[in-house]
Amino acid sequence: MPSPNIRVIKNSSDLAAAAADAVIHAAREAIQARGRFTIALSGGSTPEKAYELLAKPPRVAQLDWSRVHIIFGDERFVPLDDPRSNYGMAARTLLAHVPIPRSQILAVPTHLASANAAAQAYCHLVAGHLAIGPDGPPPRLDLILLGLGDDGHTASLFPGKVALDERKAWFIHSSPGVLPPPVDRITATFPLLNAGRWVIFLVAGEKKKNIVHAVLTDQSLKYPAARISPDTGNVLWLLDSAANGADNYRSEQPLASGGT
Ligand code: 6PG
Numbered sequence: 011m012p013s014p015n016i017r018v019i020k021n022s023s024d025l026a027a028a029a030a031d032a033v034i035h036a037a038r039e040a041i042q043a044r045g046r047f048t049i050a051l052s053g054g055s056t057p058e059k060a061y062e063l064l065a066k067p068p069r070v071a072q073l074d075w076s077r078v079h080i081i082f083g084d085e086r087f088v089p090l091d092d093p094r095s096n097y098g099m100a101a102r103t104l105l106a107h108v109p110i111p112r113s114q115i116l117a118v119p120t121h122l123a124s125a126n127a128a129a130q131a132y133c134h135l136v137a138g139h140l141a142i143g144p145d146g147p148p149p150r151l152d153l154i155l156l157g158l159g160d161d162g163h164t165a166s167l168f169p170g171k172v173a174l175d176e177r178k179a180w181f182i183h184s185s186p187g188v189l190p191p192p193v194d195r196i197t198a199t200f201p202l203l204n205a206g207r208w209v210i211f212l213v214a215g216e217k218k219k220n221i222v223h224a225v226l227t228d229q230s231l232k233y234p235a236a237r238i239s240p241d242t243g244n245v246l247w248l249l250d251s252a253a254n255g256a257d258n259y260r261s262e263q264p265l266a267s268g269g270t
Contacts, residue, residue, distance in 0.1 A: 016226075021250055032248065048152050051155055060212065080110065150206065162236065180202040204243075
């Protein structure tokens with residue numbers, strides 16, 4: 011893994027603020043350069059505070075929400091109003107509170123008959139929304155937010171699963187990993203994740219420090235998160251000091267402007 015860009019933030023509250031500010035920075039840059047901001051939200055619990063901060067003053071006024079287009083890096087194959095739904099979490103913490111045109115929020119169609127059908131339909135939904143072909147190269151999303159599971163998974167790319175080997179589809183069905191919730195998933199694939207202009211990992215808490223160290227020093231690429239290495243984009247790890255553990259990675263510069 012090329013030497014990662016890491017910022018260590020004192021605590022989880024400051025981490026959430028840094029993450030929210032990084033989203034705003036990336037959005038402003040994208041809107042200025044390309045007239046819109048495309049972001050893939052992460053699920054899990056870590057991003058919740060950052061989403062809440064984006065949805066209220068002062069940050070909520072710092073973004074032209076009419077230019078924001080939201081997709082999901084992964085989703086559980088459950089109804090959108092199910093408490094396990096990543097869409098449901100994002101709606102509760104952010105989407106219900108900001109003036110994004112509803113047509114610019116692309117939920118994974120988990121009402122379809124199978125996770126496989128939902129993944130295929132989602133590829134077409136995202137392609138159509140971004141006006142690109144669904145069978146071509148993946149879109150270069152402006153920002154992809156990712157979490158890190160205790161087993162080194164990210165999005166719903168779990169160790170040892172066939173989804174890791176997908177080289178063409180942008181989204182794929184992923185059978186449950188060992189970590190809860192044990193439900194089928196729809197996940198972005200490495201081709202899509204590694205096409206991002208910016209990929210930001212948000213990791214907090216003492217219990218993540220060992221896996222953070224393992225992933226950031228992993229040469230075997232056995233951890234899915236270690237295989238996030240955008241072709242021409244940038245990766246930023248935002249860690250709180252508890253997740254950073256004793257490694258005390260140097261605090262790098264904040265999200266640099268000019269994210270490619
Ligand atoms: C999901 C997430 C998953 C998550 C990690 C970390 O659907 O659960 O996409 O990849 O980001 O498991 O989860 P926490 O933030 O809850 O630790």
